Amino acid sequence: TESSPWPMMPTHFLTRDPRESGKGLGNHFLYECAGCPTPTMRWGQAQPSWTFWSLPFFARWWGAKLAQRSEQGVDTSSIGEDEDLLNVALWREGATKAWCMYQMGGVSFVWENYFPEHAPGPSPFYGDPRFFPHGVPLGFFFSHAEKELGKVDQALEMLERHRNTTASPPKAFFHMMKFYDTFAQLKADHPDLKCTL
Numbered sequence: 001t002e003s004s005p006w007p008m009m010p011t012h013f014l015t016r017d018p019r020e021s022g023k024g025l026g027n028h029f030l031y032e033c034a035g036c037p038t039p040t041m042r043w044g045q046a047q048p049s050w051t052f053w054s055l056p057f058f059a060r061w062w063g064a065k066l067a068q069r070s071e072q073g074v075d076t077s078s079i080g081e082d083e084d085l086l087n088v089a090l091w092r093e094g095a096t097k098a099w100c101m102y103q104m105g106g107v108s109f110v111w112e113n114y115f116p117e118h119a120p121g122p123s124p125f126y127g128d129p130r131f132f133p134h135g136v137p138l139g140f141f142f143s144h145a146e147k148e149l150g151k152v153d154q155a156l157e158m159l160e161r162h163r164n165t166t167a168s169p170p171k172a173f174f175h176m177m178k179f180y181d182t183f184a185q186l187k188a189d190h191p192d193l194k195c196t197l
Contacts, residue, residue, distance in 0.1 A: 009044030015128040034075035046083035100195035107155035137175040
């Protein structure tokens, strides 16, 4: 939007905030770079969505990366990946809007969590003390990184079988050990979330 002219990314299961180093979090993987700003939100996964309002942001940061120059005090030549650059750029520009997690690793969540409405682990679900102390809210919408085609077939077959029944769909949203039919219901229970769906 015009008031928030940045792309949005889904919240990552990792927290890469340097302030979390040494706190014993199982989901912490330190990220540092030359001129790195203080994080303004949790690390995001490189699946950005945006409107035309974000085009100047992309032009600034991708242009700096292509030219191997600094942008707003950040040495972009030392940043190796698109995910890293997007996160650092969003922090530098003060962005705070993110999608909640909607991309589980692998497809086994379909039969392990989604259909049986069984809580994914750990609990709290990939929490961090700063942005998501009660865990990251999750929507069961997307899978990534599945390497076994047999599992993909199994997940698609389960989804197709359910689609052809008259049963109600499973609840697709999860936070703090509870499943919800809609994100609005989840948000009503947790109005101060640092992400949206």
